[in-house]
Amino acid sequence: MISNFSQSEENYIKAIYHLQQADGSVTTNELAGMLHTKPASVTDMLKKLKAKKLLHYERYKGFHLSIEGKKVALSIIRRHRLWEYFLVSKLQFGWDEVHEVAEELEHVRSHKLIDKLDFFLNHPKFDPHGDPIPDNNGKMSMQHHIQLIELPLNTQAEVTAVNSQSSELLELLQHKNIHIGTKLEVKRKFGFDNSFELKIRNKPAVNISKQLAQALNVKPL
Amino acid sequence: MISNFSQSEENYIKAIYHLQQADGSVTTNELAGMLHTKPASVTDMLKKLKAKKLLHYERYKGFHLSIEGKKVALSIIRRHRLWEYFLVSKLQFGWDEVHEVAEELEHVRSHKLIDKLDFFLNHPKFDPHGDPIPDNNGKMSMQHHIQLIELPLNTQAEVTAVNSQSSELLELLQHKNIHIGTKLEVKRKFGFDNSFELKIRNKPAVNISKQLAQALNVKPL
DNA sequence: AATAAATTTTAGACAAACCTAAAAAATTAT
DNA sequence: ATAATTTTTTAGGTTTGTCTAAAATTTATT
CATH class of the missing domain: 2.30.30.90 (Ferrous iron transport protein A (FeoA))
Structure with a gap:
């Protein structure tokens, strides 16, 4: 339960999650493009993530997150969006400025920190761009927009x-x-x-x- | 002016700053002890920091931060203590729990973030342990305690x-x-x-x- | 279906930050 | 002052995450 992934691993997981929302499955080149890295580097990381059972992957076929991988992705997205909400609602950032900073803050791993931040912010359901914030169990409010x-x-x-x-x-x-x-x-x-x-x-x-x-x-x- | 140091470099700089407060100058072993690392690793990093002109160092003699190094140290300490203040005053952490989390948050580098956090917290002068928080120019309030x-x-x-x-x-x-x-x-x-x-x-x-x-x-x- | 083109993987390198073991220098003790 | 001890540095490895160039595989074209 005490998941401990490197910053790099977390970035890959998150990117895969977002890409597979659209296609259902992701290709090496797509992911390399999204992360501004080379396809060879992606392949390396895929092997690692597969070994950790975070994704289903077979060489030359595409890949997508496992159940476990999705859970991890959602917890990263939760952290990211809570921080965005904090930056805009408390620190008066413009919503167009928060992404990069939240990108760093999301990697600070401490359950207690996130729980307390969530409480402090009064359990927001949507981030400043209107995207839903997953709760502790990965559930997101639906906005049938x-x-x-x-x-x-x-x-x-x-x-x-x-x-x-x-x-x-x-x-x-x-x-x-x-x-x-x-x-x-x-x-x-x-x-x-x-x-x-x-x-x-x-x-x-x-x-x-x-x-x-x-x-x-x-x-x- | 846009200083960009790795997390590891920042940890060394901060540790050197704290150690030299006492002795005026620091030894390889002391620093290795403080960082839970080996003396050989310290020597490696010292060379790097010397090349970046952050410290004065000659092999087999001790070492201490340069003016520039001290500035960097103070800005790291500023970030650390502001986050500690935030965690205790806003998120209701106990002061005994905040150190590790602040240790991670301090490495999120964004001038704007720190300025806005400082403003949000109303420019606190001391952290929850009573230690002074350096201002933007590295100046700290004196507490003649x-x-x-x-x-x-x-x-x-x-x-x-x-x-x-x-x-x-x-x-x-x-x-x-x-x-x-x-x-x-x-x-x-x-x-x-x-x-x-x-x-x-x-x-x-x-x-x-x-x-x-x-x-x-x-x-x- | 055979070939060309694109995608993906492998092989081999590199930098950062660490390590162990051995050598060099400084310090302390006799 | 010399020997013993401690400290520091060097030399050479390891891991993580990246890269380039070449090979393998898949997809598209004729």
């Missing part, structure tokens, strides 16, 4: 997440006064450029580009 | 620091209701066993052993 693009006209919805963490996105959202939690509805869709007209309560209508609408997730109310 | 043993009779003083971080000490202090900041005076000293009788305002007199008196630092008011 959809892309703003898919939201029907005149339907009340709440912004729950963003699909990018770029500071340009943050800048734009701040300018338009849209945040996680903002309640809005789509008034019109313009086919010509796929732009949208939004209405936020007590505020004048806002116009939003297709790109921006794609970057926003919402939860119908 | 003395050992409780040396405090004259009937002199008001405030507990400022403890000389040990053992949980036994914490347990005893909690039982006797003494904390950092407690105001007290010594009423009697018993030569037979060097025990003390203390008076804390609004409380009945307490008796304190020599060992405990030695572990407490106070600042006369």
Whole structure:
């Protein structure tokens, strides 16, 4: 139960987890790309992780995490997202600045630290980007959110997440006064450029580009 | 200005700083002892740190940090003590539990993180053990504290620091209701066993052993 | 289906940080 | 002052995580 993995191993596990969310299975090149490392290095690490029974892997076939590996991944993601929440809500970081720092903080392994941090932050369920924070058992709250693009006209919805963490996105959202939690509805869709007209309560209508609408997730109310 | 040292290098620098506070200069064996490593490993690292101009060192003579090295040491100590303060004041850790965790957190290098943490904590001047926290320029507040043993009779003083971080000490202090900041005076000293009788305002007199008196630092008011 | 192209793995090296054993230098004791 | 002891350094290895270049395997193309 006292798992003890190197920083490097943890980074691989986390990356594999994220990649396999999409494809179900991961390839050597994909992983090398994500970690900015070479395929040969990935192969080396795969052997190690396989030996530790964290993943299912056969040479030249793809690979994916074992049950155990997934557990480890979720605990790393839990740490990462709790720290992001801390950085934004307590230390006043912008959500676009927290990723790298959280990337380091997540490797500080201490169950007690994470439990107490979670308590201090009052058991947040979502990180500042709207991604769910796994609980101690790896369970995550579901946010049945959809892309703003898919939201029907005149339907009340709440912004729950963003699909990018770029500071340009943050800048734009701040300018338009849209945040996680903002309640809005789509008034019109313009086919010509796929732009949208939004209405936020007590505020004048806002116009939003297709790109921006794609970057926003919402939860119908 | 963007110093970038490995975790290992930082641990050596910090250990050298602490050791040279006492002796002014440090020996290979001392340092190996402090870091639970072998003298040969120390020699290897000394060469590296010398090459980086962090210390003055000549084979077979002792060594001590350069000005630059001292700066680095102080910034590590700043990070360590700020995190300790955070863990105790915000996350409700006991002061006897924070050292190991802070030992890891201190290596997360981000100026912004530390500045914001310092702000969040309201620029604390002393850590939970009463040790001063260096500011951004390495300056530390002075606490002209003395050992409780040396405090004259009937002199008001405030507990400022403890000389040990053992949980036994914490347990005893909690039982006797003494904390950092407690105001007290010594009423009697018993030569037979060097025990003390203390008076804390609004409380009945307490008796304190020599060992405990030695572990407490106070600042006369 | 045979060949070309891309992917993945192996083989062999390297740097960091550690180790053990032996040599060198300094210190202490006779 | 010389010998014995201790301290420190050097020499040579090990492990982890990376790399490059070449070989093996799979996938795509003609």
